[in-house]
Amino acid sequence: MGVGDADAQLMLRYAAGDVRAFDELYAAHRGGLWRFIRRSVRDASATDDVFQECWSRVIANRERYRPEARFATWLYRIAHNCCMDHWRRSGRRDRRELVDDDAIAAAADDASAGPVEALLEGEASERLAAALGRLPAEQRAAFLLYVEGGLTVAEIGEATGVNPETAKSRLRYAVARLKQSLGDDAPD
């Protein structure tokens, strides 16, 4: 982590003018970042815009990048901010995308995401995607940052601007909700 991070070194090389370093960095993170954004914004046409906006910010801020944290943390923080900006612009935040953690917990207990519904959604992956879409944005972001971005709880807190305890709470609620949706297909 930190200065020893290989991605961070690639970013520093790119900031110094090495374009091939950027190519490596992009190849390593484009898939995960694309999936994170796609499942965060849940809009196929917006995904491409947000994805490009995210990388544009990476490029524009290359000289300000300091390897104080892992590159992935920095990248997903930018991606998370881009998603927030998208929601702000589009003005269509989910009713259940609440910032209050008690409300998030209440939303997780919503009966509409019960096992019956999950059974109707067919394959486990489809049911997982559907369940992710129903999660509050903060829980979804925490789950996707953990699974797709490979961030730790502390890094999720850093990327989303909350303390690690809050990040951990969001993650726990998200997993509980998804497991409920997947039923027996849920991973251990």
Next chain:
Amino acid sequence: MEKDDNTPFTREPWQQLLQDRADAPPETTNARIRASARRALAPRAARWCLPASLAASFLLAVLLVQWQYGDGEAPAVVTESDLASPEAIEPPSGIDSSRAGSARAVESAPARQKEAARYRTEDESALDEFAAEPDAQESLDRITVTGSRIGGPEQELKAASEMPAEEASDDAAPPAPAVAGSPDAARERESQAEAGRESSLGASFAQTAVEVRTPEAWYADIEKLRAEGRVEEADRELERLKAAHPKWLERHLEELKRR
């Protein structure tokens, strides 16, 4: 489920479930982002080059101006209209006045050449007319030898560029009078030429005149000086004649002996 505080559960099973439905960014998006990354690096040089080249040009201009006018006061701007008046090219007090005089003489050269051409035409036509008259040959020889061309505009022009300021700034020698066609005029011209030749025999014997005289005429002048008792002057002239025509005097003396 919880492994530790930072990794509460294993990611891989969830990643496998998500990857089934996962897609990747389109190739056009990949290409656009990579191109953007390259573009971001390229303009850095352009942003740096433009101000740097402007600054370098400005610095160069300043240095040139300082180099040209640095160790003295800046010269006054001389426009074309200023050149019409002689005051415009008056040198600053620090400049040698004799050099300034030469400059003035050179400045007026075209005008003087024009003037010289006019005099030459007048002289030649007058001489032609005069030559047609009887017993004019002798006079013509003398005029040709010491005539108006000696002090004419060509000589004056030549001398002007070599003369010091005081002389160069003086007016040129007066032009030769036009030669009328009458015998009286011819005689008058002859007497003027004679008078001119006599006046040139003294201290004011012009250097320019000496070079265009024939040795015979020169020798005659020397004889005349000697006859007038101006022996030193005659000797000086004889030396000059020897220098100008080294063999002529010997030949002349032999010829006189033979006679």
